[in-house]
Amino acid sequence: MRAKSTSANPAIQAAAPEGAAATDVGRLSLWQLMKRRFLRNRLAMAGTVMLVILYLLALLADFFAPYHYLAKSQDYVLLPPQWPRFVDAEGKFHSRPFVYGIETVLDTYNLRYMHKADPTQIYPIGFFVRGAEYKLLGLIPADIHLFGVQEPGTCYILGTDRLGQDLLARTLHGGRVSLTIGLVGVALTIMLGSALGTASGYYGGVTDTLMQRGIEILASFPQIPLWAAFAAAVPPEWSSLKRYFALSVILSLVNWTGLARQVRSKVLAYREMDYTSAARAVGASDWRIILIHMLPNALSHIIVVATLSIPGMILAETSLSFLGLGIQPPMVSWGVLLQDATNVTVIVLNPWLLIPGLFVIVAVLAFNFVGDGLRDAADPFAI
Amino acid sequence: MAELDEVLRVDELRTYFYTQEGTVRAVDGASFAVKRGQVLGIVGESGCGKSVAAQSILRIVPPPGRIVGGQIIYHRQVAADGASNLSEMLNLTEMHPRGQEMRSIRGSEISMVFQEPMTSLDPVYTVGDQIMEAITLHQNVDRREARKRAIEMLEQVGMPRPGEIVDNYPHQLSGGMRQRVMIAIALSCHPSLLIADEPTTALDVTTEAQILDLMRNLQKQTGTAIVYITHNLGVIAEMCDDVAVMYLGKVVEQADVDSIFYDPKHPYTQALLRSIPRIGQARKRLEPIKGIVPDPYAIPQGCPFWPRCIHAMPGLCDHDQPEYVPIAPGHSVRCHLFRQEAM
Numbered sequence: 001m002r003a004k005s006t007s008a009n010p011a012i013q014a015a016a017p018e019g020a021a022a023t024d025v026g027r028l029s030l031w032q033l034m035k036r037r038f039l040r041n042r043l044a045m046a047g048t049v050m051l052v053i054l055y056l057l058a059l060l061a062d063f064f065a066p067y068h069y070l071a072k073s074q075d076y077v078l079l080p081p082q083w084p085r086f087v088d089a090e091g092k093f094h095s096r097p098f099v100y101g102i103e104t105v106l107d108t109y110n111l112r113y114m115h116k117a118d119p120t121q122i123y124p125i126g127f128f129v130r131g132a133e134y135k136l137l138g139l140i141p142a143d144i145h146l147f148g149v150q151e152p153g154t155c156y157i158l159g160t161d162r163l164g165q166d167l168l169a170r171t172l173h174g175g176r177v178s179l180t181i182g183l184v185g186v187a188l189t190i191m192l193g194s195a196l197g198t199a200s201g202y203y204g205g206v207t208d209t210l211m212q213r214g215i216e217i218l219a220s221f222p223q224i225p226l227w228a229a230f231a232a233a234v235p236p237e238w239s240s241l242k243r244y245f246a247l248s249v250i251l252s253l254v255n256w257t258g259l260a261r262q263v264r265s266k267v268l269a270y271r272e273m274d275y276t277s278a279a280r281a282v283g284a285s286d287w288r289i290i291l292i293h294m295l296p297n298a299l300s301h302i303i304v305v306a307t308l309s310i311p312g313m314i315l316a317e318t319s320l321s322f323l324g325l326g327i328q329p330p331m332v333s334w335g336v337l338l339q340d341a342t343n344v345t346v347i348v349l350n351p352w353l354l355i356p357g358l359f360v361i362v363a364v365l366a367f368n369f370v371g372d373g374l375r376d377a378a379d380p381f382a383i
Numbered sequence: 384m385a386e387l388d389e390v391l392r393v394d395e396l397r398t399y400f401y402t403q404e405g406t407v408r409a410v411d412g413a414s415f416a417v418k419r420g421q422v423l424g425i426v427g428e429s430g431c432g433k434s435v436a437a438q439s440i441l442r443i444v445p446p447p448g449r450i451v452g453g454q455i456i457y458h459r460q461v462a463a464d465g466a467s468n469l470s471e472m473l474n475l476t477e478m479h480p481r482g483q484e485m486r487s488i489r490g491s492e493i494s495m496v497f498q499e500p501m502t503s504l505d506p507v508y509t510v511g512d513q514i515m516e517a518i519t520l521h522q523n524v525d526r527r528e529a530r531k532r533a534i535e536m537l538e539q540v541g542m543p544r545p546g547e548i549v550d551n552y553p554h555q556l557s558g559g560m561r562q563r564v565m566i567a568i569a570l571s572c573h574p575s576l577l578i579a580d581e582p583t584t585a586l587d588v589t590t591e592a593q594i595l596d597l598m599r600n601l602q603k604q605t606g607t608a609i610v611y612i613t614h615n616l617g618v619i620a621e622m623c624d625d626v627a628v629m630y631l632g633k634v635v636e637q638a639d640v641d642s643i644f645y646d647p648k649h650p651y652t653q654a655l656l657r658s659i660p661r662i663g664q665a666r667k668r669l670e671p672i673k674g675i676v677p678d679p680y681a682i683p684q685g686c687p688f689w690p691r692c693i694h695a696m697p698g699l700c701d702h703d704q705p706e707y708v709p710i711a712p713g714h715s716v717r718c719h720l721f722r723q724e725a726m
Contacts, residue, residue: 274497
């Protein structure tokens with residue numbers, strides 16, 4: 001701790017301009033202080049960068065992947081990842097990365113097609129090439145992809161699934177659902193949790209007791225069966241989009257209790273603060289005290305709790321979809337993709353089908369790092 | 384005539400706290416009156432119910448406290464054109480504590496300065512925002528005008544560089560400056576009555592003197608009546624026109640400041656004055672009030688002061704509650720010693 005503080009102090013002094021230093025002492029607001037502390041936290045910054053990359057990949061999935069996520073190819077079913085190479089079989093170096101062509105043979109023992117790289121066919125990878133048409137951000141028609149190879153070569157960087165669909169395209173597309181369902185869910189959680197938590201803490205008495213017992217009952221249900229029960233209640237004829245929102249509502253219905261309790265405890269403390277009496281003494285209404293004085297004080301706390309609960313939501317969506325209760329094909333999410341990897345034979349023969357799991361791990365870790373960083377930054381007693 | 388120029392009359396106010404250990408009679412028969420444009424000091428030991436009496440006036444007694452009896456009459460000035468002084472009587476005890484009517488009085492007609500300047504300001508807003516909150520809640524002005532008035536108020540309470548301080552957060556200010564901000568908030572809507580609940584207790588003596596000066600000057604300028612709550616008799620002598628002495632939830636004596644200091648009637652007031660040192664007096668041992676303040680859960684029967692009173696009359700003081708009787712114009716005492724005189 002000591003080493004951290006001494007190394008950080010010169011940075012603060014250096015950050016303030018020389019001339020302004022004398023008059024600007026102590027002029028930082030709460031948020032500016034939080035920002036500074038957050039920027040100093042390396043792990044949290046790494047997490048932030050990781051998240052930005054993940055969200056960009058998901059947002060521009062059509063651009064980053066060379067194929068459409070639903071395009072099937074019967075010739076290349078369960079193709080292993082084609083790694084980009086620089087050095088060919090003869091040891092010659094290529095300045096432009098390339099992939100080998102694929103030679104398919106029937107494995108009569110396992111009775112499946114075996115794909116083998118054919119070192120004689122070399123397809124250089126082109127950048128910003130034209131390929132399948134798509135709509136950028138759902139609006140602008142485009143056909144430029146970050147990379148691709150000339151036909152008849154193929155470029156399945158992460159391999160294909162059992163229908164011959166590009167796993168890279170599917171994983172990036174799956175990220176759209178998996179990474180946003182947590183955000184939508186958390187937004188609902190914040191609304192439910194902070195509204196009910198504040199009411200419980202501010203009014204106290206019977207309201208408080210009833211709400212707390214209700215929360216305890218809700219929290220004592222085993223989570224997965226509860227999710228499953230809710231998810232099973234969603235009508236099967238609903239469209240993918242409706243199902244997506246239904247799922248986020250389900251996740252937040254189970255999730256809000258934690259936030260509500262934390263907000264309640266904060267509000268209980270703020271209710272006893274002199275500034276609450278002072279606000280009442282100038283004639284502020286209950287609503288005003290709650291919205292203008294209590295929530296902003298609890299805001300840093302709410303943000304931290306919310307950030308830390310996003311990974312839980314991502315995992316929950318993944319588990320539900322994995323069990324077939326969440327997102328339904330043709331919509332893809334990481335959980336849907338992992339459904340293909342449910343038995344040992346598949347995993348042993350086609351280990352690349354687990355790659356979406358890596359994305360889950362990275363996203364969850366990144367959110368946890370960012371959440372931890374926010375928590376440390378919001379702690380007023382931190383050095 | 385005396386009735387006319389009152390701004391507030393508190394009559395046999397009772398505020399009880401119903402806790403699990405029993406009922407605490409924090410205020411149990413407090414009567415006092417505040418005259419328009421004058422300063423009433425409420426003095427008493429810790430726990431005698433001074434602050435709860437103040438909170439009762441604003442109807443912000445925290446639960447489990449409740450006003451169970453008595454009246455608080457506020458005389459709202461309707462028209463003041465020198466010749467006629469019309470006022471309308473409002474009974475604050477009958478209003479709903481969270482209702483619109485009470486809220487419109489709080490902060491605009493009766494406002495309050497709290498004891499702890501360090502925690503009475505919301506840490507997430509600038510002081511300007513907090514002064515503007517009071518102004519925009521009660522006056523129909525836009526943000527720019529409210530900000531202008533906030534800066535004016537800061538200037539009025541003697542804040543250096545008001546144009547800059549207005550954008551400061553509370554943690555950037557010292558205790559004395561924060562208390563000035565609290566006073567600015569309290570006075571921002573030109574109230575008829577300001578309740579100051581030990582506003583200088585948390586400050587050091589130098590700052591205390593400055594704040595007292597400031598309050599006295601502002602009182603002269605604005606003509607706001609002040610209820611000044613303190614346990615410091617020196618401050619009372621300096622600030623107040625009238626004094627109410629409280630003991631265990633009861634006002635035992637109210638009189639003008641000279642009568643209290645030079646002709647105290649109630650044995651408690653007399654004992655209180657004997658227990659403070661005086662400059663210039665021959666050095667002798669100070670005389671403390673004997674005994675201790677009783678447990679608030681077990682207040683003695685009869686006059687609450689009798690176990691500590693040197694004039695206690697057995698059979699009377701420990702049995703009957705004394706009446707609150709006027710013994711001279713503007714001078715009332717709650718003591719059996721003066722019962723005969725009144726009859």
